[in-house]
Structure formats: structure tokens, C-alpha cells
Amino acid sequence: MDTNNNYHDEVTIAGFGGQGIILVGKLLAQTAMQAGIEVTYMPSYGAEIRGGTANSMIIMSSKPIPSPVITYPTSLVVMNKASADKFAPRVEENGLIVYNSSLIDKLPSHNSSIDVLAVNADDIAGEINNPRGANMVMLGAYLIKRNVMTVDQATEALPKVLAKRYHKTLPANIEALRRGAEVASKTG
């Protein structure tokens, strides 16, 4: 784990309501917290539950974090086209974009120094019979790309953020995390 004095990642996770954006954001924040990293988590909260836009802002750092609000993310995990159009142009130089290529055919213009990874998250989630697990696939891919926290650490944090009545879905979600990680590992 690389949490030296310079670690700082401002992650925006975005999609539409119902894709599990808030849950996966909480999972990343919980994982970071259990790994001893400074972290803030800010959801967009809306009257809309399904169909509206949703995003989570997670700042992780080796130093205490003053402002929890992200204007220019260093990492973007994006699950639908509307959110890609909104957030991709704002990603910082040398940043990271992991996008859901099942729903996004093409990213809008963004800085050429950005590391871009396409993950067909909905297709993968469908293959493993966990169609609601696309969010976990995306997070698995992000974790590998950043190489700061591991999928195992996220797996350990998962029961803390998932409501007890959904704990029967733990194995399916862990599988989704692993599949996302595999995709990212293959592309290097």
C-alpha cells in the first residue's frame, strides 16, 4: 500500500440513480478509512431515487482534508453518458478515467494525458448473473488502476456499508469486484 506523504486522490463516481453510485462511493470511503487513509465522502443527494443523476465525491489523502468538495477530480469513475459528458472534461491532467463502455460509446474530449480505461461493466455484471453489480465491477477496476488499496480490502469493508438485509448478495458483489479487477489487470 502506497500511502506516503504525497498520496492524494479526488475521486468522482457518477451515473444515474439506481446504479449504486452512492453505495460504491461509501464502499470506497469505508475501504480507505479501514486502510488508515484520511478520507471524506460527499454524496449528491436528490429527491430522485431512480433515473436522476447521482454522484459521490471521495477525497483520499495522506494529509487531513480541508474541503470535501471536488471541482476537478483526479479520478473519474463514470457509469452513464450524461455523467461522462459532464465530468470527463473536468478531470485533471495525468488523471484517471474508468468508464462504463456498456453504456458510454465514446468519451467527450478530455485532456490527452489522462489514463483511460473502458470497462463493459453492465455486460460483465450480466455474465455473472448480478446485473446490479456493475458498480462493483467499476470499483474493482479503479482499485487495480490506482494500486493503493486492494480488492481484498474492499471486500472486508463491504459488509459495513451494505445493509444487513442485502448481506446475501455479498458473494455476488465480491465476485463483481474481482471481475472488474481482472479487466483492469489485463489491460495493465
Add this chain to the structure above:
Amino acid sequence: MSGNEAMAEAAIRAGCDAYFGYPITPQSEIPAYMARRMGQENRVFVQCESELAAINMVFGAAATGKRVMTTSSSPGISLMQEGISYLAGAQLPSVIVNVMRGGPGLGNIAPSQSDYFQGTRGGGHGDYRTITLAPSTVQEWVDMMPLAFDLADQYCNPVMILADGILGQMMEPIEFKTVPGRKLPQKDWALTGCKGREQNIVRSLWLADGVLEDLNLKIQDKLREIEENEIICEQSQTEDADIVLVAYGVSARIVRTAVDLAREQGIKAGWIRPVSLWPFPMDVINAAAQDLKMFLVVEMSHGQMIDDVKIAVAGKCPVAFFGRAGGGVPTVEQVLDKIRELSILSDN
């Protein structure tokens, strides 16, 4: 655990005996959490039919000497103002949390700091103030709850906490600490059943000649005592600063990052963060005004706390402003741009 839930747990640990509330975004997690936890603790939870009912139940429960809290967001707090004035008039300890959202009117559910005037001027009718505190991190909000109940009990006055939608919704690691409480006066005024003693009366209606004037003087004495003893304020990098930013709550976090970046660019910037908004840290700001080129006040409003900063500065130096409201949150970049612009202006 969101900021809302963390605060609710802290209130329980601070000995909140009864909670009355009505849901409204962005603070609905508080009544939801209280609904679950207060029963487990054998305490009182009531989801009221309205904010009016909630604040008047606070009045009734506070009159019995119990620790009482209600929470709401801006439009709901407006509805409570009559009751808050009555609490102040009857001198009843109580804690009221406002997780501010965009206004005016029903506004929206985005974070805001546009209730500063309402929160620091009393809000309702009559000559009174609430002790008003503004946390900027979830940890600070949690730590503030025992203090809020203590202050209410010590001074027999409503205490208002001004948070905002960001603080309510965000998560960050926190720790519940046990701190020794203040030594508090006996609640010998409380309505606990008068068998074997003189009857106590709690009221805010005083019609007899001169009685209300005396009560007002008594309340004013109390408020002066609070002003002398209960100011809380944080500051950093103000000693050598040319420009000092003043912000509270979540805005102060944004300002902190902007000031750090300005320092990296060679601009001598510092910041002051009032934690108690009433009583306001007049002396701290007045002292800083002495050797300063200017202040910059940053708020999620179109300029409310700036009035208090100007009163404190008393014309010693200019006071500039940057703010956004109605759901707009000042970004670090916007604040930094403003600092740069002002520092170029003041150099010429």
C-alpha cells in the same frame, strides 16, 4: 455514518432525553436515526405532525427540566421561530439544529448558509439571542453536542447549531469522545410536580407593569455574560498576513485549502473561523484588522456574516466579499482567484 447520524448519536450520548422532529431534506437522517435509537435508550422520540408541533413539544418537555432537542432545515426552522422566541422568553434550555438548505422560500435541498441572520439575530420576535454555533467538520459537530446541551442548561437559553447540507450528508472518520461536562446549576425552576414545595410557573407572558422590562434586563445581563465567556474562534496564519479570510462552517474548509494554495503562490493570506456565530468573535477580528490590508469574507450566501465582520472591523480596513447561494458552493479555485485579484489590487 453520515454527519447527520453522527450528530444524532452524539446528542444521545450528551444526554438528550427527548427529541421532537419532522422530516425535511437534508436532515431527514436525524429523525430516522433518533426513531431507531431513542427507543433503545428508553427515551422519548416523537415524529410530530409539523415543525410547529415539534418546537412547542420542545417547550413543554424543556419546562420539565429534561434535555431536549429538535432538528430541521431552513424552511422548517422558519416555522419554528415563534416557538424559539417563547423558549427565549421563558428561558428554557433547548438545542435546535438547523441543517441549512437553499432559500428563500421552500428553496431547494442544496447546502447553504443563508440563515445566518435568522440564526444570530434571534430569529423570532423580541429582544433575545440564541447561542449559535457552527461546526465545520463532522468531528467538530459531534464534539459540539455536549457543549450545546451544557450551554443551554447553564444559561437557560435556546442553543442553535447552524450546519449545512454538506456537513449533514458527508462522511468522514470520527471518534466519540467522553469529555467531562460543565458544573451546571440545579433546575429548581422545572415543572416536576410541586408536592412539598412552592409551585413553579414557566411562561413568557408578563402583563403586570414593569415585569417584562425587568425580565428583559435580566435576559440582557445573561446575554452579556455569554458574550464575555463563550466566544469560540479558530485562526491560522494571521500574524504576518496581508489578507485574512473569514468564513464559518463548510465554507471555512474551502477557505483553508484556498489559503494554503495562496501561500504557495507567495500571497500572505490567513484565515479566521468563527465557531460561535453568536456571540461573535468581535475582538479577534478587530485585533487582526490592525495590521491588515483587507479582509475577505466567504459565505454560501450573498453576504450575511459580513455585516458582523464590518461591525468588528469598525472601518479599520476594507472588507471584501465572495459568496454563492441557492445551492452554489464556492469552489477553492474561485476563492483563490478572488484572493489573487484582491492582492493585485492592494499592491497597486
